[in-house]
Amino acid sequence: MQLRAAPPLLVLLPALVLLPLALLLPGLSHGGGWELIGQFASAALTPSLEPVVLRSVAAGLLVTVAMALLGWAVSLVLGLLLGVASSRTVWTSLTGSALPATGIRRLLAVPRSIHELIWGLLLLQLMGLQPAVAVLAIVIPYAALVARVISDLLDALPTTNVEALRAGGAPAPAALLTALGPALLPGVLSYGGYRLECALRSATLLGVFGLGGLGTELKLTMQSLAFHELWTGLWLLLAVMLSLEAGLGGLRRRWLMPVRFGLQQPSVGLRAREMVLVLLALLPLSLLLGQALGVQPQALFTWQPLPPLQNDWPSVLAMPWPALVGGTLALTLLAACLAVGLAPLLLLLAAPSRWLRAPLRLVWALGRLWPPPLTALLLLLVLQPGVVTGALALGFHNLGVLGRLLLESAADASPATEQALACAGSGPRLALLYGRLSVVARPYLAYAAYRSDVMLRESVVVSLVGATGLGSQLLESLSAFAWDQLLALVVVYALLTLVGEDLSDRWRARLLASG
């Protein structure tokens, strides 16, 4: 008899991690802060509405949104250029050789593999505290991420159109733009919208680490246990985040969905003009935002001198590398299992009941917007610092991201099979598991593979709780100005991320191919 887990079971298996976790948690809790947790939870219903608080929260939120928008706009433009520059198709058409594309791709792997928080902390050391730091910290990794997606999209497009235009005598740049531009646009918009949501989360996160905006406010109110003020900021952030998601979803449907039944077929040209107009409007908007934030272009070029390396390599080698790497991997794995497995499990438990669905959506939305380091700080009230605490915080955040995706793709899948099973008498949950989760299982797991890779890169953000491997060591070395340790840590972290990225790419390709 052979055991082979079918797709709908496969998505639930990671949730088995709850069993060892349930055994571990009692030993980790110190129980002192339950009263505070209670106060925090009850404050959710009574956020502070004092004018002073509202004003400072609104000001913080504006700064965060401006940082996110500016960072996003610049990274999108830069990413587009770099993406075109690292496309094999483009280089082959222009020069006949794809080699330069491969070289540029390799180079871009470096900024991509380092999380924006590490960039932020490094830039903070080099440039001092100024608004440009957070923006740059977003731009550097985001531009490289956008470039990778753009070049992948470009290279996946059929090149026959380009060749046909070239054969007709069109110069290479014109042929590329005409043949590939329109086909590329939907992908760029869809991914660009997603990156804007990410940018808002990143800007909040950077704030938690002192780079300004709402994140800084949240951290301060959290540390002074001013929970009512904290919730004012959180609800406001939630409102902004949800309206952003809804607005982008609306645009995506308007621009990208094939119009059903062909009753109202807007012309391709009209939609393309709208898209290009929106993209062009970004430029003056970003300039205005930059000015409002007080980003000074000349400040970008005044760097403090690079700190000298102590060249104390023996002490670098003596660091507990296996434990550091192991801690980071354990944290990522635990967080990934929690997020990937809990999303379908919670959906199964809650979906058939109308009363539970709305709270579930709310919890997931809170998970998405709540910066993981804040969750970690909150958990520290009742849990001891360490890998598990960090993983819970990171897992909760990613549960929000994955849960939303799962809910959306389940809603898009046809209800027919689920209906048929329910009609034959299976309960609503089993009908959902067999009829609908079967369909979304493979794409969901493929996305989960990508998300796990993100979690590995992101694991640094929960390093505030201490003893989490590379991340917490990185913060320690940073505050000790041990530059050679820092350099070694960043390099190891980046290598780990690149290996993780490669593995997740392979797994994803396999999952999608066998589907």
Next chain:
Amino acid sequence: MNPVLELRGITVPGQPRPRLEGIDLTIRQGERVALLGASGAGKSTLLAVANGLLPAQQGEVLWEGSPPARSRRGRRLQQARIGTLWQDLRLVEELSVQQNLNAARLAVWGWPKALLNLLLPLETDACRQAMATMDLEPHLLERPVSALSGGQRQRVAMARLLRQDPVLLLADEPLASLDPRLAAELLALLLRQAAPPRALLLSLHRPDLLEGFDRAIGLRQGRLVFDGPIAAVHRALLTDLYEGNPPCS
């Protein structure tokens, strides 16, 4: 023979006219009933009321003499006794044939067995038997449904129905998109499975296939306009049912 399905005064509102209006119908064990009518006459709505997909708002449905149970479990067990062959089959593409056949048992299985079914082959003997009845090779049990041919899928859907072991088989125009040979084969299979105590209610767009049924009912604009033995179905009635548009034959 005991009734397996009773509809009493069923009305389903709709625009511009009710989708069903005042339907009274009793189907007894072993009866093979053909449901005739033009498209839009309410055939699919009637089947949806019969299998519980569309809860009756006005009127009463009795399954094997009882109204829909109050408890969810009781209701599920009632629904498990009504088997539907869907036109689009509604098999779970991602699962194996055996897992699909066993999905018909979900109403009686609990969670542990339902999860186990996703991990290893369960109740293989019963599945093989259902496959054999449908002239399907037993080795197909391990295949994913997505790898089957059109004819095989049709039979797997039938085998799933048999695994459900219903007292009433419902089928909504199952022959509509099939070529004549496959259609005749499937109809023969369905008629053969509808031996007492099992009954069959099948909606049909081709009155030339009435041979083999015991009884026909005719719907027009949501109303029951004919209910009688096959022998009583004549040309004038058909013209009336299809509102002057002769059915394809």
